[in-house]
Amino acid sequence: MISKNLIKLIKSLEQKKFRLREKLFVAEGPKVVGDIMVSKRPQRLIATRQWYEKHQIEEDVLVGEDELRKVSFLQHPQEVIALFPLPETSCFDNNSLRNDLVIALDDVQDPGNLGTIIRLADWFGIEQIICSLGTADAFSPKVVQATMGSIARVNLHYTDLPSFLENLGDGFPIYGTFLNGTNVYEQELSKSGVIIMGNEGKGISKEVERYVNKRLFIPSYPAERPTAESLNVAIATAITCAEFRRRYV
Amino acid sequence: MISKNLIKLIKSLEQKKFRLREKLFVAEGPKVVGDIMVSKRPQRLIATRQWYEKHQIEEDVLVGEDELRKVSFLQHPQEVIALFPLPETSCFDNNSLRNDLVIALDDVQDPGNLGTIIRLADWFGIEQIICSLGTADAFSPKVVQATMGSIARVNLHYTDLPSFLENLGDGFPIYGTFLNGTNVYEQELSKSGVIIMGNEGKGISKEVERYVNKRLFIPSYPAERPTAESLNVAIATAITCAEFRRRYV
Numbered sequence: 001m002i003s004k005n006l007i008k009l010i011k012s013l014e015q016k017k018f019r020l021r022e023k024l025f026v027a028e029g030p031k032v033v034g035d036i037m038v039s040k041r042p043q044r045l046i047a048t049r050q051w052y053e054k055h056q057i058e059e060d061v062l063v064g065e066d067e068l069r070k071v072s073f074l075q076h077p078q079e080v081i082a083l084f085p086l087p088e089t090s091c092f093d094n095n096s097l098r099n100d101l102v103i104a105l106d107d108v109q110d111p112g113n114l115g116t117i118i119r120l121a122d123w124f125g126i127e128q129i130i131c132s133l134g135t136a137d138a139f140s141p142k143v144v145q146a147t148m149g150s151i152a153r154v155n156l157h158y159t160d161l162p163s164f165l166e167n168l169g170d171g172f173p174i175y176g177t178f179l180n181g182t183n184v185y186e187q188e189l190s191k192s193g194v195i196i197m198g199n200e201g202k203g204i205s206k207e208v209e210r211y212v213n214k215r216l217f218i219p220s221y222p223a224e225r226p227t228a229e230s231l232n233v234a235i236a237t238a239i240t241c242a243e244f245r246r247r248y249v
Numbered sequence: 250m251i252s253k254n255l256i257k258l259i260k261s262l263e264q265k266k267f268r269l270r271e272k273l274f275v276a277e278g279p280k281v282v283g284d285i286m287v288s289k290r291p292q293r294l295i296a297t298r299q300w301y302e303k304h305q306i307e308e309d310v311l312v313g314e315d316e317l318r319k320v321s322f323l324q325h326p327q328e329v330i331a332l333f334p335l336p337e338t339s340c341f342d343n344n345s346l347r348n349d350l351v352i353a354l355d356d357v358q359d360p361g362n363l364g365t366i367i368r369l370a371d372w373f374g375i376e377q378i379i380c381s382l383g384t385a386d387a388f389s390p391k392v393v394q395a396t397m398g399s400i401a402r403v404n405l406h407y408t409d410l411p412s413f414l415e416n417l418g419d420g421f422p423i424y425g426t427f428l429n430g431t432n433v434y435e436q437e438l439s440k441s442g443v444i445i446m447g448n449e450g451k452g453i454s455k456e457v458e459r460y461v462n463k464r465l466f467i468p469s470y471p472a473e474r475p476t477a478e479s480l481n482v483a484i485a486t487a488i489t490c491a492e493f494r495r496r497y498v
Binding site: 031112116119120122123124125148149150153185218219220221222225226227228229230231232234235238239242243245246 | 280361365368369371372373374397398399402434467468469470471474475476477478479480481483484487488491492494495
């Protein structure tokens, strides 16, 4: 049985202001919840008997399929919903940039795109993502689900992106993709640095663009054919990260 | 002014059965509608005065922002909605496979993924996509919008995928991505052939897998790090197509 108050709490967590007030976020389904439980203890669990038994976890709230459907944000609810503590705001250590690739997002708006970027960052071992203040919130239910559990292994830092780049100082390679950049396959790529990806409609903002010192371009094929104007931001991120990683296996 | 009947017609086109009955699909916004109008004449146009004037197109249905909002499938309607004739079912010419790359989708379900794949196929000059009968319909409003106009430049063929592959006969390279395939960066890639991408949850079905003669794998980085279980299907398609095209610039 799930209480009315708990239903109300879960539903409220779709909104950022309630996530911040309650310091909680929602995750659903055995895969996503299981991945997050590797490193975080859930504050509440709402699950079917089957899930508790399979995972040998002490029952918190026991529900049937019908009750689960009442609180789920998914079209097809999957056995378990968990509330986890929001990560504390963390300080990004610029030193980590000396050895690692980092993705920076300049106002990526679509929750599906953000979730997909977190998932592929995880695949490519990029453990830090810097998000501009206008980037979608990574702890909304849609983003958490789209990460397929990768939100447990990738750290997100929301900050004023131009100031962040300003404070890096000179000497860090800062990459960005542009329609008039250099062919990514012909550009020297470093083992560490920042890869900036821009907003879905507007690309990288002027304010951020001035910090980019390596402009990249993903070539279309064949070069002369009329084609799509651009690639989706998650797709462009994937192709760029794959190419960085291909060089340094 | 837009008539009640036209509103009803547009709304009905969200469903495949009505698209098939009316032989029409919906596109929205200057970019998508403009791209399709390069090769297709719209059957109806519902647009603001601004749009008609800017594009010097004879008025069909003139609407204000409020009326546009009533019929739009978008959260933020954009100046114009057009109804276009559904393409005739076309026969795929297997000969085209001798010179070209073709993507085949084995039950890709998510409209956003399908739209993104059509858009990236366009970018990489892949003009034919074979879709299994269980693949999402490419002419739903969500898919059309996610293609960002690329639906005008990529042909989709819905067919029984195992029979299609059976009928290709021997000698065609048929690629598929699998978690236990060969590193795509270490595999010989041909200039033509079929690249099969599988369902979001289940991957490539057993029935289709038996036709794959080149198994690919996109390596995660670093190899030993615990990571995402898999990549999103549109992301995996993009990285694979990018690598094929990189080899033959």
